Amino acid sequence: MASVEFKNVTKSFGNFHAVSDVNFDIGDGEFVCLLGPSGCGKTTSLRMMAGLETPTSGQIFIGGQEVTHLHPKDRNIAMVFQDYALYPHMNLADNIAYPLKVRGEPVDKRHARAREVADVLKIGHLMDRLPSQISGGQQQRTSLARALVYPAKVYLFDEPLSNLDAKLRLEARGFLNHLQRDMGMTAVYVTHDQAEAMALATRIAVMDQGKIVQYASPIEIYRRPATTFVANFVGNPPMNLVEVEGAQADGRLALKAEGLGIGALPMTDAIGKALATSNRLTLGVRPEHLSLAGAGAQNTIVAPLFANENMGPESLVTLDRGEGARVTARIFTDDHLDVSDTVTLGFSAEHVHLFDSAGNRIPAVGE
Numbered sequence: 001m002a003s004v005e006f007k008n009v010t011k012s013f014g015n016f017h018a019v020s021d022v023n024f025d026i027g028d029g030e031f032v033c034l035l036g037p038s039g040c041g042k043t044t045s046l047r048m049m050a051g052l053e054t055p056t057s058g059q060i061f062i063g064g065q066e067v068t069h070l071h072p073k074d075r076n077i078a079m080v081f082q083d084y085a086l087y088p089h090m091n092l093a094d095n096i097a098y099p100l101k102v103r104g105e106p107v108d109k110r111h112a113r114a115r116e117v118a119d120v121l122k123i124g125h126l127m128d129r130l131p132s133q134i135s136g137g138q139q140q141r142t143s144l145a146r147a148l149v150y151p152a153k154v155y156l157f158d159e160p161l162s163n164l165d166a167k168l169r170l171e172a173r174g175f176l177n178h179l180q181r182d183m184g185m186t187a188v189y190v191t192h193d194q195a196e197a198m199a200l201a202t203r204i205a206v207m208d209q210g211k212i213v214q215y216a217s218p219i220e221i222y223r224r225p226a227t228t229f230v231a232n233f234v235g236n237p238p239m240n241l242v243e244v245e246g247a248q249a250d251g252r253l254a255l256k257a258e259g260l261g262i263g264a265l266p267m268t269d270a271i272g273k274a275l276a277t278s279n280r281l282t283l284g285v286r287p288e289h290l291s292l293a294g295a296g297a298q299n300t301i302v303a304p305l306f307a308n309e310n311m312g313p314e315s316l317v318t319l320d321r322g323e324g325a326r327v328t329a330r331i332f333t334d335d336h337l338d339v340s341d342t343v344t345l346g347f348s349a350e351h352v353h354l355f356d357s358a359g360n361r362i363p364a365v366g367e
């Protein structure tokens with residue numbers, strides 16, 4: 001296993017910067033997820049680690065050694081692709097053993113090792129089949145087995161679960177989590193699925209438009225999102241964001257918005273600085289921190305009901321604040337709620353997140 005480092009890495013296609021001056025390091029044994037919307041530069045970053053793309057500028061290191069211009073085969077990395085990239089004319093045994101074949105291992109030895117890995121992944125009984133003769137989940141495990149058959153310094157995953165149905169996807173995610181804990185592999189995993197990143201990563205690099213906007217542990221990203229972009233990308237459903245007008249009153253912060261009732265919050269220097277630039281702030285509250293509230297509740301959002309989706313153990317109650325602005329609560333309720341009923345959602349001040357007019361987090365008291 002080995003560490004990975006990006007130093008000022010940029011990748012341009014013509015005038016377009018797919019990856020823009022990215023710096024980050026991945027520790028030995030870390031499982032890092034690159035998370036972000038389509039086109040933000042995740043796959044390009046991964047392909048540069050693999051040596052399938054060359055940076056326009058900057059340097060890449062694996063295990064302390066510069067690999068920026070090194071051929072993929074000399075990097076000792078293993079990669080699992082979204083489409084599995086299995087060889088259609090080879091059976092599973094040959095597919096899995098292929099990395100050993102190119103390294104010149106004798107056939108007996110490489111088939112024995114392939115079988116060993118296949119057994120762990122519960123596809124050992126399928127070794128004579130062609131990829132077209134097995135299910136999508138089994139193809140996914142074959143592709144994983146091929147990556148694991150030879151000890152690599154770094155394992156690279158490009159949305160490996162995205163072609164699986166929801167149930168298999170959860171199963172495969174649990175398996176990868178187990179494998180990571182078992183092997184302590186250094187891995188970089190590209191996904192646009194925030195739940196997958198939260199479940200698997202030791203650290204998540206959230207990317208937007210070719211840049212890393214936050215690089216931290218899943219819990220840090222969940223608790224202290226650095227920007228409204230991150231807040232809106234992580235969490236299921238994501239954090240509710242309400243545009244508010246802020247003002248200092250009697251040494252405290254007063255917030256105003258249509259349908260919002262909130263007690264004054266403590267003032268801090270950081271809030272003062274944000275207000276000096278603009279009084280337009282964004283208030284964030286996670287759906288799980290909202291509850292159905294009575295008229296006497298201190299902090300509330302009041303608006304007509306838009307939808308009430310029963311998810312089994314909980315409901316997603318969404319209010320329509322007008323002009324497309326919605327607020328969703330994840331709550332446990334048996335209450336019957338009709339569309340257009342006016343609903344009051346309450347929240348506690350300790351669960352409030354604040355962002356300045358540029359969308360950057362204003363640290364809470366004690367942060």
Ligand SMILES: Nc1ncnc2c1ncn2[C@@H]1O[C@H](COP(=O)(O)OP(=O)(O)OP(=O)(O)O)[C@@H](O)[C@H]1O
Nearest residue numbers: 013017018036037038039040041042043044045192
């Ligand atoms: N070979 C190329 N030539 C021109 N533009 C490219 C090339 N490869 C990628 N891009 C562009 O670079 C940007 C980043 O692409 P990349 O594949 O890294 O995004 P991504 O975050 O992995 O997206 P997705 O989740 O859709 O795979 C995109 O706008 C893409 O169109």
